[in-house]
Amino acid sequence: MIQRPPAEPGMAEDEIDTPALVLDLDAFEANLATMAEATKAAGVRLRPHAKTHKSPVIARLQGRAGAVGQCVQKVAEAEILAWGGIEDILVSNEVVSPRKLARLAALARFCKIGVCADSAAGIAAIEAAAAAADVSIEVLVEIEIGAGRCGTSPGAEAVALARRVADSRHLTFGGLQAYHGKAQHLRTPEERRAAIASASALTAETVEALRQAGLACRTVGGAGTGTFALEAKSGVYNELQAGSYIFMDADYGRNQPAPPFRHSLFVLASVMSVTRDGMAVVDAGHKAVAVDSGPPAVWGHDDVRYAGPSDEHGQLFWESGDRRFSLDQRVRLVPGHCDPTVDRYDWYVGVRRGRVECLWPVAARGAMA
Amino acid sequence: MIQRPPAEPGMAEDEIDTPALVLDLDAFEANLATMAEATKAAGVRLRPHAKTHKSPVIARLQGRAGAVGQCVQKVAEAEILAWGGIEDILVSNEVVSPRKLARLAALARFCKIGVCADSAAGIAAIEAAAAAADVSIEVLVEIEIGAGRCGTSPGAEAVALARRVADSRHLTFGGLQAYHGKAQHLRTPEERRAAIASASALTAETVEALRQAGLACRTVGGAGTGTFALEAKSGVYNELQAGSYIFMDADYGRNQPAPPFRHSLFVLASVMSVTRDGMAVVDAGHKAVAVDSGPPAVWGHDDVRYAGPSDEHGQLFWESGDRRFSLDQRVRLVPGHCDPTVDRYDWYVGVRRGRVECLWPVAARGAMA
Structure with a gap:
């Protein structure tokens, strides 16, 4: 079931039912503008990643700010964006299952659809699905340039796969x-510069090898919120795929220097138990906030630590002072990792200066397949 | 949006779309029977925890196996069970918000509803909601007996709160x-015995103090899958609240000895990239499987490690042999922690001996408020 919206427009933030996913609209809009200016100044395209926001509404706002389309990781995400009116979608990921590819090909009837491949078998499967649906699909060859995950080797192997795509x-x-x-x-x-310098060099060599083989790269895509400024000025990347910049999670805030974005996304929690000094319990645990990149920060309380999460509880600890929080008080948590946190909720509650302004569905929540 | 079901009854397991939450029905039914026998033999009641399964269907099957009702942690979970036909529900947790309590009181019109309290303010809020709805609500006083989270102190403080409940x-x-x-x-x-011996002693002292104050405990509730056998024979607990026993996660499997249950719950994943020897990439990462209690185990492949999860990817590593997995091959993962893993999915796919037998909605998925 879809959960009921935790608020209504016009409410005060303190009236929002919790746990809730709260979006500070001023900060969010500032982030949209900052990234739009940065990519425009660098002369590169922006194709933000919808795996972060899972929302056709946010995708549309990014489009108004100049984004050329959206990235997704999953076919189910592509479907929800396409059905929500987004017209240019890249699955920045391998899709190899015939059933998934048939669904993707169906979208190519009314959207521009791209997908990645890192194997000949994968390319054959995409061609078979596109042929069956009589559509055209754009394929990017993914190269492994440091992440050690998907992707073929840069250079000759990538050229061979690109040739196979071009011949399909x-x-x-x-x-x-x-x-x-x-x-x-x-x-x-320094670490980030070295990593992206190496990635850019491998990518540039592959672009050149492709050029010599008569295969032009319309798109050289990559980059995220932590490094986008480096790819933007690399001279080889022309399309940036950052996602988290709209929200800024606590973990990106630990980069030195932090990316130039504001924290706009919060899990609003309520204090549900205050039986001892120095500790309060809030109603947001593992199911409410992802801790894979560290615990959330407690907004406005630098000396309070969130720790000891269990499924439905989190604990707030502080060193000095007796009762810092009262029963049913609202507390904003800054998620350590936004993407999997967003994916736990059905609704964004858009807030501006303490008032609920809008509700947006997390329409692609759980869209994993 | 609710995601489409990833399978249909009659399909082979290998045809299930992934990632999917797969329930091995033979193992699940064996677990139901094992717990039913254990609690019956010990002469204690079983009130399983729905925070694990989030499903009125599974709650009903537990009821058929002798459970007296269900526990939940959240009002939204109580609503979904109540609307799904479950008639005796305990919120084994503090609820202090007036809006949440009004929703809970509304359920008490057609179900038996209980809730916990650890403060006078909390009791007053429950009484106000019950009075406004003109219903009766049962309250358990929660005592802190080692978990260090919610709960008042055992002994006199608990008696004072119980008195306040009885006088409401x-x-x-x-x-x-x-x-x-x-x-x-x-x-x-040894560690578990010591912990539950201490908890049982504090609880027994409080039961006795209540008795001396003329306050009888119809219910002394607690216990989970790791310790239930100890509470069952404690002589003080009479209602066990285990949840995970139906599924058995990988982390409970690391207890010595492991609880007497079979792994019945799996995240079915597919191999999506195999570009190098010794590593394959599957389509299940942080959004598909909770890693807060360690990574999932790879079922049937004791020498393969799941590691390096990112949002939508997991990596399988092995030491010897070249290609162990082929593109689009299905792999069963045993979640490190079942509860937050279940909460990421809209559907259980019930499987028996390699065939899909049924689909059950994870009806309380995301029911956090």
Whole structure:
């Protein structure tokens, strides 16, 4: 079942039912503008990642701010964006199952659809689905340039796959997918610069090898919120795929320096038990906030730690002072990791200066397949 | 949006779309029977925890196996069970918000409803909601007996709160909530025995203090899958609240000895990239499987490790042999922690001996408020 909306427009923030996913609209809009200016100044395209927000509404707002389309990781996400009016969607990920590819091909009837491949078998499966649906699908060849996850080797192997795409009747070779996920959360600027310099060099060599083979890259895509400024000025990337910049999670806030975005996304929790000094219990645990990148920060209380989460509880600890929180008091948590946190909720509650302004569905919540 | 079901009855397991939440029905039914026998033999009641399964269907099957009712942690879970036909529901947790309590009181019109309290303010709020709805609600006083989370102190403080409940016109004093969450995953039997012996002693003292004050405990509730056998023979607990026993997660499997249940719950994943020897990538990452209690185990492949999860990817590593997995191959993962894993899905796919037998909605998925 879809859960009931936890608020209504016009309410005060303190009246929102909890746990709730609260979006500070001023901060969110500032983040949209900051990224739009940065990509425009660098002369690169922005194709933000919908795996972060899972929302056709947010995708549309990003489009108004200049984004050329959206990235997704899953076919189910592509469906929800396509059905919600987004017209240019790249699955920045391998899809190899015939059933999933048939669903993706069905979308290509009314949207521009791209997908990644890192194997000949994968390309054959995409071609078969596109042929069966009589549509055209753009394919980016993914190269492994440091993340150690998906992707073929840069250079000759990538060229061989690109040739195979170009020779497939229903496929268009779109270019390269070259995302260095591990670089995003490297803490120092030196580490990030070194990682993206290496990734950019491998990518540039592959672009050149493709050019020599007569295969032009319309798109060289990659980058995330932690490193986008480096890819933007690399001279080889022309399409950035950052997602988290709209929200800024607590973990990105630990990068030195932090990316130039404001925390706009919060889990609003309520204090449900205050039986001892120095500790309060809130109603937001593992099911309400992802802790895979560390615990959430407690907004406005730098000396209070969130710790000891269990499924439905979190504990707030502080060193000094007796009763810091009262029963049923609202507390904003800054998620350590936004993407899997958003995916736990059915609704965004948009808040501006303490008032609920709007509700947006997390329409692709749970869209994993 | 609710996601489409990933399978249909009659399909082979390998045809299930992934990631999917797969329930091995033979193992699940064996677990129901094992717990039913254990509680019957010990002469204690079983009130399983629906925070694990989030399903009125599973609640009904537990009822057929002798359970007296269900526990939940959240009002939204209570609503979904009540609307799904479950007639005796205990919120084994504090609820202090007037809006939530009004919703809970509304359920008490057609169900038996209980809830916990650990403060005078909480009791007053429950009484106000019950009075406004003109219903009766049973209240258990929660005591803190080792978990260090919610709960008032055992002894005199608990007696004072129980008195306050008994003196409230629309409330019934039901007894004590005495759950030692931290004991569940202590690894050795000695540690668990010591923890539950201490919890039982504090609880027994409080039961006796209540008795001397003329306040009888109809219910002394607590226990989980890691320790239930100890509470069952404690002589003080009479209602067990285990939840995970129906599924058995990988983390409970690390207890020595492991609880006497079979792994019945799996995240079915597919291999989506196999570009290098010794590693394959599956389509199940943080959004598909909870890693807060460690990574999932790879079912049937003891020498393969799941590691390096990102939002939508997991990596399988092995030491020897070249290609162990082929593209689009299905792999069963045993979640490290079942409860938050279940909460990411809209559907259970019930499987028996390799065939899909049924689909059950995870009806209370996301029911956090």
